[in-house]
Amino acid sequence: MTATASAARPGTVPVDLAGPQPVLDVVIPVYNEETDLEPCIRRLHAHLADHVSYPYRITIADNASTDSTLRVAERLAREFPEVAVHHLDEKGRGRALNAVWRASDAAVLAYMDVDLSTDLAALGPLVAPLLSGHSDLAIGSRLARGARVVRGPKREFISRAYNLILKSTLAAKFSDAQCGFKAIRADVARELLPHVEDTGWFFDTELLVLAQRAGLRIHEVPVDWVDDPDSSVNIVKTATADLKGIARVTKATFTGEIPISRLREQLGRQPIGVETPGVPPRLVTQLVRFAAIGVSSTLAYLVLFLLLRTVVGAQPANFAALLVTAVGNTALNRRLTFGIRGRSGAGRHQFEGLIVFGLGLALTSGALALLNGSTTPGLVLEITVLVLANLAATVLRFLLLRGWVFNPRRQAATQKEY
16 A cells, blocks of 8 residues: 555544644533533643643533533633533433534544543543554543552442453453543544444444444553542443443344445555465464354254264264264355355365365264273263364364465465466
C-alpha cells in the first residue's frame, strides 16, 4: 500500500492541533443530575484549561431530564465559552452519545460520566494515541494492569463477570467494556456509528465489538477509579439489557447483518499478510481454529462411537465415527483454518485428508487393540484411551494438513497450473 493510500484511511492521519475548530469534544451525558453537574463541569473545565493547549469543547448531553439539570447546563454554557448543551427529548446514554458525536465538528470525541469516578489525569493518555493517528479508539480500563480501583465486592464481581461473558460469547479482546471513560477518532466514528443500534448502556460494548471486528486498534489506559456509592444506575435492569444486547450482536454476527467485511474495506483495516520465506503465515490463528474444530470433531466422534458401539462393536464403531468426522474435519479446516475457498482441489484435499484419517485410525485402532489385548477394559477406560489417542492423532493431523495437504506452496503451484 502506498503512503498516499495509507494517509487516506480514516484514523491514521495525525490531527491538526492548530485549526479553528475544537480538537477534542468531551461529552457528559446526564439525566436528572442537577446536583452533580456543576461541580463536574467546573472541575473538568479547570483541568482542560490547565493541561490542554489545543481547542476543546465540553458538551453536556441532557437526556430528557425532568429536574433543573437543563437550566444548570444552560447557565454553565453562558459562563464558559467552551461549554455547549445538547438536549434530547428521549432518555438513553447511547442515544445521547450517538447524537452528539455525529453532530460534533471535533477531530476526537470523548465521553465521561458526570460523577468523574475516573481520575482526570488519565485523559491525556487516553486522547494522545488518537491525536497521533496510532489508535482508533481508546478506553479507560479498571481491569488492566496498573489500574487502581476502589469499589465494593458486588460491583467488582458484576464487572468481572460481565467482561468474562463478553470474552466467551463475543470473543472480546478488550478488558473493560463499561468504564465510563472513552474516546474515538471522529473520522472512524462516522463509519461505525450508523451500525450501532443500542441506545442505552450496551452502546459502549456494541461499539467496541464492532470496532474490534472491523480491525480497528483499541488503546487501553489503566485508570484510577473510585466508585460512586450514590450512582442511580439500576444494576439489574442494565445487566438484563446488556445480556439482550449480547444475544442480538451474536445473532447479527452469524446472520451477516453486521457488514464487517465492508467496514474493513472502508476503514482499510484488512489483516496484514506475512510473506517471509520459511515463516508459516498466521500460525497462531490456524492453531486456535484447528483446535476449536478438533474439539468439535472429537465430541462428534465420541457421540457417534457411543451410538454405534452397542450395535456393531468397538472397532467398526471407531472406524465409522472416525470416517464421518474426518470428512467434516477436513472440509472445515480447508475453509476456516487454511482459508481455501472454492471447489478447485477439493477432491484432492479430501483424498489426502482420508490418508491422514488412515494414520489417525491406525493410532486409535492400535491403542484400542493394545488395550483390549492386555486387559478387559471398562467403558470409562476405553473412552479415556481413545481420547488420548485422538489427541495424538490431532497433533499429527495438524502437521500433515499444514505441511502437506494445504501447504501454501502446493496451493500456489496448483493455481499456476490452472
